[in-house]
Amino acid sequence: MSTDTSGDSAASASSAGSPGRSVVVLDDELFLAHVAPPEHPECGERLLAVREGLARALHSLGEGYGYARPPVPDATAEQLARVHDPAHIEQLGHLAGRASFLESDTYLSAGSVPAAHRAAGAAVALVDALIDGAASHSRGFALPRPPGHHALADRAMGFCLLNNVAVAAAHARARGRQRVLVLDWDVHHGNGTEAIFYDDPSVLFVSLHQYPCYPGTGADRDVGNGNGRGKTVNLPLPPGGSDALYEAAFSRIVLPIIEQFSPDFALVSCGFDAHARDPLASMELSSTAYGQMTRSLLGVLRQDCPLGVVLEGGYDLQALAESSEAVAKALFDAPPQTSTTGSVPLSAPADAALRQVQRVQAPYWKVD
Template sequence: MDLLVFDHPSLEAHRSPAKHPERPERVLAARSAVAQLPRRKVDRREAPAVTADEARRAHEAAHVARILGLSEEIQDLDGDTYAGPGSREAALRAAGGAAALGRALARGARRGFALARPPGHHAESDRAMGFCLLNNVAIAARAAIDAGARRVAIVDWDAHHGNGTQEIFYDDPAVLFVSLHQWPLYPGTGAPAEIGVGRGQGRTVNLAMPPGAGRPDYELAFHDVVLPVLEEHGPDVILLSAGYDGHLRDPLAELRLEEPAYHALTHEIVALAERRDAGLGIVLEGGYDLEALEQSLFATLASACGQSVRVPRDARGASEPARRSIDLTRGALAPHWSALAHR
């Protein structure tokens, strides 16, 4: 299966203050993951700049105007969220690549990857936050809908809760948002009881994983909640908000995922996408240990384009705290999903 890859040289030009974990070298690590795939499988595209109209499908006009109006001046947009020379172009290309990916998937492409930097999932409809300027995956989801997808699902396995993506789709029944994240951790949202509002009730799914959670815990969450809900939602396009700060070696979180976990979890999503003939798009989020980022992203992309890698079974069971938390999510959502009510 071929992989469409959206990338742009400007993604490196978003300069970070000294010692900031969200640094340009992350782009090189991601490119090196792509370079390890068989060349014939990769269809490279230059990421276009997102248009104001595309960005306004996920953000308020004032926020889009703020990003379009960024100057070369170094500014702090939200505590740890900076902008400076190169940031405007990088943000527009990251979001534009994601939008182009969403559109391509809605029109029949089956697998793709948007190399996005700055990341996006903390950016809310009206503000930059947590290293994120524009919400790339949210813009991709709306671009997919605008290009004809009826239902989209976003699975976010970054170690931090995707508060921005949740906020943007909280009342939207067409876009299912599923987040697996460490709890407690920045930004503090993403409790199991947060399930959406109005017509979107039940379409937000939060799996609050305890510190130390690893592959057996994530596999249980997939089996008990993520996969049944995805299947019942019935997406034409599945987007993966792929952050790798859940890796054992990542400095910003305390989860214990490793490459075989990313391979195995991607495989489950790929199998579901194949059953439904849905497109699958991977959008880069966080991940701050460069080697872990490169190798885990490679595991995801290889799995997405059908390369089988032998993943040893993990015989350990899920931990009690993880089971309790997964049960809380299932209980909160059971009234909204028949696939959960019967379990």
């Protein structure tokens, strides 16, 4: 069973007869069983900060708003095998209960493998809750640890053991959804998710990331392969990117493409490491920008398209709490805070990066 955090006793906003809606949250104590080595940035305190942000969102919204918290099962072998090679799942199984490193920065603690299976299960449960739930449950936030978007079909990578958002996208397809969006605004390129769906026209992968940066992939020319050509949209952005750059990227490229794709299920790979406070990257987003991106996305989704947000990276605790609060408020349709970025002009390299993506994507989408 998932466990409640503070301040969110209402199971359903609709039952409270309020104007608010209920947002589904997938969280589990097992996510804290993935225990970081000393000084490692991907630590359990990150999850506590996100929980704090979600609680603050409810507190500031007032009565009538609540999180629905379905139980989180482990992902099944069948659900994992849709995106992962059996050998990778087997190898992880053999490592359960042991502390080790799979690569220089990707650690395993004794509880990491069970946590990873539960984390992927949260992604599956998110999809199920949004497809099976009432209309008031059409938005959700899953908080898996370890994160997922660097994990490849056949191996762990970049703090990630299993690719949670890819497992979710594949589950949405298995549940009959025809066009699944994965919008990845983690500051690092979601190389694992891209690779898993690179040939697949039914999954649109859109990634905004600092470039160059870890893991080195995500060039604008990488647009998908075979029938999947045009269904990978990479926006490699120069360091120092501000709220204004992300706003321009959304209005010129991201939102028009999503609107044309017209997804019937939408997922966000929601890293908070493009935040100005983040220690691992060099972008300059504010906390409110994350709420604004969520609102902008909701603005182009069809009424019947659920939105599931899946936690990825983000390594500053204050930024995590503030930004997850902003995302949660947006999921509840709370009005935005006044933007302070206004009409800040883009730097020449930032504008050039967007123009280049528009050129590369022009054969596949109307992005002028």
